[in-house]
Amino acid sequence: MPKKKTLGPQVKRLLTGVSDHGSEHLLEVETDLVQTTILLAEAIEKLGGSFLALHTAISSQQEEIDLLISAGVAPSASVDRLKLLQNDIAQHVNSAVTSLQFQDMTSQLISRTVQRSAGLREVLGTLGIVGDGIPHDGGNDEIADLLKEISMRLEAQSIQLKSLLRKAVSQQHLDSGDIELF
Amino acid sequence: MAKTILAVDDSGSLRQMVAFSLKAAGYQVIEAVDGQDGLEKARNQVVDLVLTDQNMPRMDGLTLIKSLRGLPSYQRVPILMLTTESSDDMKAKGRAAGANGWLVKPFDPQKLTEVVKKVIG
Numbered sequence: 001m002p003k004k005k006t007l008g009p010q011v012k013r014l015l016t017g018v019s020d021h022g023s024e025h026l027l028e029v030e031t032d033l034v035q036t037t038i039l040l041a042e043a044i045e046k047l048g049g050s051f052l053a054l055h056t057a058i059s060s061q062q063e064e065i066d067l068l069i070s071a072g073v074a075p076s077a078s079v080d081r082l083k084l085l086q087n088d089i090a091q092h093v094n095s096a097v098t099s100l101q102f103q104d105m106t107s108q109l110i111s112r113t114v115q116r117s118a119g120l121r122e123v124l125g126t127l128g129i130v131g132d133g134i135p136h137d138g139g140n141d142e143i144a145d146l147l148k149e150i151s152m153r154l155e156a157q158s159i160q161l162k163s164l165l166r167k168a169v170s171q172q173h174l175d176s177g178d179i180e181l182f
Numbered sequence: 183m184a185k186t187i188l189a190v191d192d193s194g195s196l197r198q199m200v201a202f203s204l205k206a207a208g209y210q211v212i213e214a215v216d217g218q219d220g221l222e223k224a225r226n227q228v229v230d231l232v233l234t235d236q237n238m239p240r241m242d243g244l245t246l247i248k249s250l251r252g253l254p255s256y257q258r259v260p261i262l263m264l265t266t267e268s269s270d271d272m273k274a275k276g277r278a279a280g281a282n283g284w285l286v287k288p289f290d291p292q293k294l295t296e297v298v299k300k301v302i303g
Contacts, residue, residue, distance in 0.1 A: 108266060168236070169263075171286075
């Protein structure tokens with residue numbers, strides 16, 4: 001009499017495979033994001049330091065220029081041109097200060113993505129653990145019950161993860177935000 | 183004498199830009215790394231204005247505002263939120279907690295100093 005084929009081993013292999021491979025890839029995603037965070041933090045520290053040093057140097061230069069203008073040694077055409085340049089510099093400084101706030105927003109978004117990925121790994125872990133419980137010789141009803149249990153647990157974990165990860169950054173550009181006084 | 187502003191934010195780069203902008207406008211700036219640090223520094227020295235972020239470790243901005251409003255010396259000190267949060271729901275919570283204004287990041291330094299001047303002169 002031919003031996004009855006059961007789906008148990010195949011389902012178990014599928015669930016374990018999705019869990020293991022998925023977790024491995026998500027761990028790589030998290031590692032890359034943590035590395036990105038470190039690089040961005042170093043970049044903003046250096047950019048911020050350079051910006052402040054540059055601003056100090058330009059301010060000192062401006063003081064020297066103001067002294068020359070007060071002494072009347074600069075031609076009037078140059079004085080007018082210097083004033084225009086000063087306005088340009090002030091606008092660029094404003095723009096740079098607004099742009100240099102990028103890391104505050106990107107780090108929050110990356111942190112949220114890392115948390116979501118870690119949460120998703122937990123979900124996949126559940127898939128593997130429950131999958132391991134599928135007996136090799138289990139019948140279709142037993143497998144169907146286990147798959148139903150997996151679906152319910154995944155849904156619950158997914159809802160819980162969503163509730164934990166409220167989106168605090170909705171900015172799409174680095175334009176300055178709204179101001180409201182109460 | 184220069185007026186003093188307490189800038190509370192867990193982002194070092196953000197605090198750096200806030201301090202740069204406000205110092206350039208003639209204000210003194212005290213920095214705090216989160217709500218808890220902000221509360222301790224506010225207790226040590228009563229400042230003229232508090233500018234705080236919302237999402238921070240240990241203590242968030244709304245909790246900081248409620249704690250400050252519980253202190254007699256901070257019942258009338260202006261408190262502005264400077265945060266990435268921009269929903270009406272969060273703004274309403276800020277207002278209920280005792281915030282006097284809401285600034286959405288990123289800020290423009292000129293606009294920030296204009297608002298601060300309007301609030302504390």
